[in-house]
Amino acid sequence: MPRRFFAWLWSILGFIYFFVPIYATLEFSLKAQKGVYSLLAYERVFADSRFGTSFVFSAQMAVLTIVLCIVLLLPTLTITHLFFKRFRIVLELLALVPFVVPSIILVFGFIRFYSRPPLSLTNTTLGTYGLLLAGYMVLAMPYMYRAIDAGLRAIDTRTLVEAAQSLGASWMTTMLRVIFPNIRVAILNGTFITFAIVMGELTLAQFLVGGTVAFAPYLALLGRARAYEPAALTVISLLLTWLTIGTMQWLGRGQRINISGAR
Amino acid sequence: MSFLMLDHVQKTFGSTVAVADMSLQVAQGEFISLLGPSGCGKTTTLRMIAGFESPSTGRIVLNGVDISHTPTNKRNIGMVFQSYALFPNMTVADNIGFGLHVSGTDRHTITSRVAEMLHLIDLAGYGQRYPHQLSGGQQQRVALARALARQPQILLLDEPLSALDAKIRDSLRQEIRTIQRQLGITTIYVTHDQQEAMALSDRIVVMSHGHVAQIGAPHDIYNTPQSTFVASFVGTLNQLPATVVTTQQIQFAEWQWQSAHPITAPVGTTVTCAIRPELLRLGDTYHNRCQGEVRDVIFHGATIRIELAVATYTLIVDMFNDRTTPVPARGNHLTVSFPDNALLVLNQDVVTGSATTIQR
Numbered sequence: 110m111p112r113r114f115f116a117w118l119w120s121i122l123g124f125i126y127f128f129v130p131i132y133a134t135l136e137f138s139l140k141a142q143k144g145v146y147s148l149l150a151y152e153r154v155f156a157d158s159r160f161g162t163s164f165v166f167s168a169q170m171a172v173l174t175i176v177l178c179i180v181l182l183l184p185t186l187t188i189t190h191l192f193f194k195r196f197r198i199v200l201e202l203l204a205l206v207p208f209v210v211p212s213i214i215l216v217f218g219f220i221r222f223y224s225r226p227p228l229s230l231t232n233t234t235l236g237t238y239g240l241l242l243a244g245y246m247v248l249a250m251p252y253m254y255r256a257i258d259a260g261l262r263a264i265d266t267r268t269l270v271e272a273a274q275s276l277g278a279s280w281m282t283t284m285l286r287v288i289f290p291n292i293r294v295a296i297l298n299g300t301f302i303t304f305a306i307v308m309g310e311l312t313l314a315q316f317l318v319g320g321t322v323a324f325a326p327y328l329a330l331l332g333r334a335r336a337y338e339p340a341a342l343t344v345i346s347l348l349l350t351w352l353t354i355g356t357m358q359w360l361g362r363g364q365r366i367n368i369s370g371a372r
Numbered sequence: 373m374s375f376l377m378l379d380h381v382q383k384t385f386g387s388t389v390a391v392a393d394m395s396l397q398v399a400q401g402e403f404i405s406l407l408g409p410s411g412c413g414k415t416t417t418l419r420m421i422a423g424f425e426s427p428s429t430g431r432i433v434l435n436g437v438d439i440s441h442t443p444t445n446k447r448n449i450g451m452v453f454q455s456y457a458l459f460p461n462m463t464v465a466d467n468i469g470f471g472l473h474v475s476g477t478d479r480h481t482i483t484s485r486v487a488e489m490l491h492l493i494d495l496a497g498y499g500q501r502y503p504h505q506l507s508g509g510q511q512q513r514v515a516l517a518r519a520l521a522r523q524p525q526i527l528l529l530d531e532p533l534s535a536l537d538a539k540i541r542d543s544l545r546q547e548i549r550t551i552q553r554q555l556g557i558t559t560i561y562v563t564h565d566q567q568e569a570m571a572l573s574d575r576i577v578v579m580s581h582g583h584v585a586q587i588g589a590p591h592d593i594y595n596t597p598q599s600t601f602v603a604s605f606v607g608t609l610n611q612l613p614a615t616v617v618t619t620q621q622i623q624f625a626e627w628q629w630q631s632a633h634p635i636t637a638p639v640g641t642t643v644t645c646a647i648r649p650e651l652l653r654l655g656d657t658y659h660n661r662c663q664g665e666v667r668d669v670i671f672h673g674a675t676i677r678i679e680l681a682v683a684t685y686t687l688i689v690d691m692f693n694d695r696t697t698p699v700p701a702r703g704n705h706l707t708v709s710f711p712d713n714a715l716l717v718l719n720q721d722v723v724t725g726s727a728t729t730i731q732r
């Protein structure tokens with residue numbers, strides 16, 4: 110059965126492509142002691158408190174980025190969808206900007222503009238974190254934009270909004286109880302990507318908060334100084350990211366959304 | 373005083389006039405249909421009553437309150453959409469209870485009201501299902517229940533049956549009317565289907581190009597249309613050009629016909645006269661008559677439609693299938709006749725100005 114043969118072949122090739130690098134990293138991370146497999150590298154990683162703090166910091170930033178992106182983009186896109194269809198092209202173009210402008214340019218722009226009056230944000234820790242968050246939001250915007258836009262296109266947004274309004278619902282209720290739940294699956298896809306982007310983002314974090322505050326710069330620092338620990342760290346962060354995404358998926362579970370009605 | 377009043381309402385979108393000048397008085401508990409072809413302004417009118425659009429000029433008064441610019445969610449209306457628009461993420465019960473939930477009604481009242489509504493639409497036991505698990509007809513009944521659960525002042529339906537297949541359309545049509553009578557709720561129903569409008573309504577508002585063409589009870593609209601537009605839009609109609617001979621007589625080809633109503637057009641001018649196909653009789657029972665050749669015979673079941681070539685026109689004749697009258701064959705030469713009061717002499721439309729003659 111040639112069809113079955115090819116199905117297996119592609120599956121095996123795909124498996125090799127994805128898992129060999131992970132396996133190699135895992136295998137290498139266990140070789141901190143000569144000649145035997147050991148968890149020494151992992152022990153060293155966990156012994157360094159900066160691992161925990163930087164991971165938690167970046168995870169917190171990721172969750173904040175996701176929440177703020179949704180709060181900002183969901184109403185904006187819904188309103189654009191309903192009333193300003195012609196503005197969609199402007200938003201489409203805006204959503205491309207983060208792909209065109211490298212993050213190194215973005216971060217230097219940030220630092221130059223926000224380190225002098227009237228907005229000297231980089232003088233305080235909170236201000237710097239705020240800038241970092243804003244930067245993350247810019248980077249995540251294209252993905253969140255695509256996800257929410259696709260969600261709004263997949264449902265009959267206008268009629269659902271009108272139905273909710275005719276039943277006495279305010280805009281807030283319409284958003285929270287009708288629009289959001291019906292495009293939740295689409296938004297979830299955007300949140301996974303955003304989470305991964307923030308966890309792995311090096312440039313913004315390196316230049317704004319530097320050193321060991323955020324996860325990716327800490328990983329880079331470790332990579333320059335040590336051999337086995339970065340590999341162990343990579344494996345850990347991979348597992349933690351999977352775990353986090355799994356948790357988000359679990360939290361966002363529910364019945365499969367089916368679009369009803371004639372459209 | 374009327375319950376709902378549209379007072380010289382106008383709606384323009386840029387340079388496009390959707391509703392030119394609409395005035396309408398609706399009594400409490402009345403079932404009104406807005407009927408017309410697409411683009412006639414019927415949906416825009418409904419959307420203004422719903423509050424999805426606000427009128428450019430004019431006033432909308434509901435139960436003594438000017439609601440022209442009140443937001444939709446403050447109007448207490450119930451709306452049913454062509455696409456059902458049920459919330460896919462909620463169960464049937466949650467959909468029906470949504471309006472009550474939003475208005476802060478207590479859980480116990482919502483539960484009993486939802487049960488009552490499910491019973492009303494004959495879907496008791498379906499409360500925990502999701503919309504996608506229901507058929508189109510069931511979904512539209514849920515949408516109706518959802519619109520009615522809050523006991524709105526007025527029920528608005530925007531082509532609610534258009535997405536359904538013929539059989540369900542007929543049964544749901546009757547169900548809507550039964551429920552509407554039972555609750556005595558004032559209802560505005562938008563449709564392009566003249567049969568639907570005639571079967572349901574207390575009064576029909578026929579619209580054309582943003583204007584009201586005629587307002588009246590279904591039998592008035594059908595029997596005494598006031599313009600060629602109304603006449604041709606509602607039901608099938610033979611329209612023939614004729615010359616005015618006297619104030620009581622017109623001439624079509626070689627035949628002179630008597631009218632039961634005085635003709636206002638001056639003698640010698642050409643007018644459009646109209647005859648409903650079902651008022652024409654085979655044979656020479658009446659004085660008004662003409663002859664022609666049978667071009668086609670179409671069997672409809674209860675009725676039989678005959679297309680008759682008369683002069684250069686095609687005359688449509690509907691006869692009952694009463695099993696005793698022989699059905700004419702193609703090529704036969706026939707005489708048909710009709711009573712004086714079956715002849716309508718139509719005024720040329722101010723609005724459309726086009727008489728759609730059935731010309732060969």
